[in-house]
């Protein structure tokens with residue numbers, strides 16, 4: 001048997017002991033019908049219940065499990081799954097039975113047209129404390145990122161392998177995978193998926209996700225726009241502030257030359273402050289440049305390269 005499957009299904013799980021076996025069975029039945037080779041990667045994100053043991057006991061060589069030392073978060077779990085995935089097509093879904101495995105064939109169909117396809121929980125079965133903020137969040141993300149999809153934070157997604165190998169997830173940036181992919185130049189499709197209420201276990205995300213999600217949106221926007229040239233952002237702000245400081249100081253100096261006392265003018269303080277802050281912003285930009293350069297990771301993706309052909313790849 002070839003060890004390279006066609007599909008890699010990734011399921012991040014944190015304390016899902018009551019869901020895991022039912023999910024496995026559903027996945028198994030769906031995948032049986034699809035008749036493609038596959039691997040099923042469970043990433044146990046530091047569960048403190050019997051999730052790991054339950055996965056471990058599944059007698060199926062297609063089931064792989066990676067267990068984290070502690071709970072690192074869904075983005076880390078997905079990122080790990082992406083690294084492990086061997087399939088040409090990668091599918092991620094939540095492990096709480098809210099995402100229905102029977103949608104997989106539809107994802108595969110749509111993936112023929114796009115580099116990645118995101119699920120859209122159009123009829124979402126979650127408490128209102130979740131759905132209303134989520135609407136706002138999706139609207140804002142659409143506005144800022146320019147990616148025209150309805151549901152950014154759906155765990156159910158399908159990718160062509162090259163997409164997941166080319167995006168760098170950390171923190172809680174899993175919410176922004178469509179944006180990260182889109183900015184790299186990949187096409188992003190969306191299909192409506194059926195969403196079930198959570199029957200067993202608890203949601204791992206509470207109200208704090210709103211704040212975090214918002215901060216992450218700033219990070220993502222910033223990363224995408226200015227990762228290459230930090231000095232263009234910080235230096236720009238620095239010059240603006242510093243210059244206003246210099247103008248104020250020149251003005252005060254002309255007063256001083258004509259014999260007017262300026263020592264007790266609040267404006268003097270402001271002028272000096274602006275110059276100092278301006279210099280700091282410029283230094284910050286330079287440090288940013290240093291870090292970006294030393295990391296030296298290319299941000300472009302090559303579609304075709306005749307050098308590689310020459311090397312016989």
Ligand code: UDP
Nearest residue numbers: 012013014045073074094095096203204205
């Ligand atoms: N999850 C995880 N690590 C975490 C939190 C969640 O792997 O730190 C998994 C969880 O087990 C589930 C999926 O991510 O399979 C989605 O989590 P959850 O259902 O709690 O999110 P919600 O559906 O409430 O947005």
Ligand code: MG
Nearest residue numbers: 094096098198
């Ligand atoms: Mg859920």
